[in-house]
Amino acid sequence: MYNYSLIFQGTAFTSKSAKEINIVKDHLFCVDDSGMIANVVSPEDPRYRSILQEYEDKSNFYRLKEGQYLFPGFVDLHIHAPQWAQAGTALDLPLNDWLHTYTFPLEAKFEETSFAKKVYEDLVHTLLKNGTTTGLYFATVHREASYLLAKICAEKGQRGLVGKVVADDPEQNPDYYRDPDATTALEETEQFIVDVKELAKTTKQGVYPVVTPRFIPSCTDEALKGLGKLAAKYDTHIQSHCSESDWEHGFVKERFHKTDTAALNDFGLLQDKSVMAHSVFLEDNDVELFAETGTAIGHCPLSNAYFANAVMPLRHFHSRGVDIGLGTDISAGATPSLYDNAKQAIVSSRMLEDGVDNSKSPEVRGVDDSRITIKEAFYFATAGGGKSLSLPIGLLEKGYAWDVQIIDTKAKGNSLPIFDEKEDLDDVFQKIMYLVKPENIKEVWVQGEKVVGD
Template sequence: MNKHTHIFQGTAFTSKSAKEVHILKDYLFCVNASGMIEQVVSPEDADYQTLLDAYQDKENFHRLADGQYFLPGFIDLHVHAPQWAQSGTALDIPLYDWLNTYTFPLESKFSDLDFAQQVYQDVVSTLLANGTTTALYFATVHKEASILLAEICANQGQRGLVGKVVMDHLENNPEYYRDLDTQTALVDTEDFIIAVKELAKSTKQGVYPVVTPRFIPSCTDASLQGLGELAAKYDTYVQSHCSESDWAHGYVQDRFNKNDAFALNDFGLLRDKSVMAHCNFINDDDADLFARTGTAVCHCPVSNAYFANSVIPIAHLQAKNVEIGLGSDISGGFSPSLFDNIRQAVISSRMLEDGVNPALPAEDRGVPNSRITINEAFYLATAGGGESLSLPIGRLETNYVWDVQIIDTTVATAKLPIYQADENLHDVFQKILYLARPENIREVWVQGKKVHSRTV
């Protein structure tokens, strides 16, 4: 250890497995200058007291106050950054109408870099304030504004994976908002990849370019093919929407006579670094293809309640070894908080298991074995997201990044109902996940650097 090492002392919650939470009571976390967890020391370890004696009076020693806890930073695998400007509006109309009446007119405004700067700074700082340390972003079709979003992530200290959106299909996109043509879409995407890779060289927490066909309906075969080739050439991440709604899923079957998953795979867009949003209507063959290619599913439970026409069977996909993480899907999902999406993931799974139509007999009403627990939903927001991105994030253990949120359960305006000093820590964990609000998130650290704090 040296003076560049930071030592944090406190109780932490981290996923042990998809179903179990590891409670680390009064542990020491030694974080090196690169922002990596070098050592995790339990009070029973021989060098616990030695480290405490050596560091506890130094300024690089951080001890949590009573009632404070460490959680891993959340990993949001699906954010439409420009749509932050319309969050909380127009959620009562069908997806197709929502896109054409609200979303595309808004996204077209991001040719104005001043407007883009304002919205993008706000969405990044808002997500950080909600405990999201890593975000996978759709930007817009505009190359310059998309690069700007990556720069804002770099400057604000968030780990950002950013995609310039491709929409080159002349009939399926509005004239005022699309790529000029297929060639321009591919050239702009390549320029964008090169620019973000250059930016990444000087960004401690990492920023990454993402190949981003909006979804199959918005892209020509030629652009899908070209994007698959660019993903292979530069070894980039890939993101898109996959089998989200009846309309989108049916469109792809009509066009290719196969499901989204197999169509995307034909173009080289399913790979270990691919994250596909929604996936409500994938079948077992699609799920097996995802597992085989290392493609992750991003579960967007709040958004799905509005636009996906169904509840995705997360427990079933987990049993098939598909990587799964959690997404807010701003603004199809109104909330910038993965706490809200953790809660909704549990609620939706219970509704799928129990069924929703009271006119049916109980035994016919739901899909058995569909429920997931709060532990599993927490896993999706943390370790599951890290595995989906193949990055050492989402867990508080050795050789992982120090991305944390410090939760204060004693804040006067948002006090959690904890009345015994020796309350069961798993109960404390559950109360945090169900009841915490942004006021409870006192500090957020990314890659060993404090990027957000609040005093009230």
């Protein structure tokens, strides 16, 4: 007799390494009561037949249909939740103009929790429909609305890591949208941490408070120092922006006479549960510091194309031991889909390797050994994101959470071009990564609970 909560029979794709996928054909995935994968059983395993005999007629047994496959749930490492309300607008503006003309006025409206509820419920639902089972969120400076986002993640079944944003510097933030002072910002952050940790006690898939200085230009030294102490006191995740653009990178160097990586580290904000968005302009010493402290990068290739002024050398940073995952960066990235960002990560890496200035000869036009493959992009969207958060997610292996997308390649409205029933599964994987739309994501499960699907 076995004691499993769920049994799935089907073919899955999961990362074997950063550059390889593991095609797990016709296996049984056995999930325990806590939503963790207790066993993955191959057809050659003697237990396979006995598990099938015990479970295949029960309601907790799921056999995938022809043309359906299991994918790990995606891990989105950078989401500005309030900005969902402005997605797809004003992307032609410089970053600082975009923030002050559109973004700060919008985020100020989240003091009204009824407005926040409407936006956040739609965002979490949309991300789940796009296969994102874990989201790392910036909320706003408002503690009540930030807690509401964590509560919505808990209720809708998404694993949410949520930060109440801190932005207290009166010289860099508008009077209508900032923390009144560092003391208030730290008090509100601490209360937020305590409240979310209490919420987490009744949330199966987990919700997590995240210490969140918006970025160094938004914060006073007092606030940054205090946030580092709070993160250590409560052992929380940390997130911010780092070396996002020429402007930010230069601003911090002028203020501290060091890079923002070094400054963040001095404030106690770099550690193995830290994720820094963008990080496009890291210098050699910065890369070493990221690797030494275990700090990860939330790579946002689409938004970088609009606001970063350069392409992040993804392969180079990863080869030097830096953990990296993907982020949508809603709304500077105008799509809620990590499928779209995985494809853009490949495009950006190829443009970096080949170069873009055709007035230069090919041998000096680009940066050698920069391109990544679709299998690497898949890794960064799944296992890389889980590793970046120091959580057992992103892989379909024993000991990992049952966070999955059930992909239907024959979905009505977007049937993928697979005409040979014996088509090589490696090719099927590539078609899924390049061509899937929400219509193909038949079901989404988080921590063993179905959150999307009939």
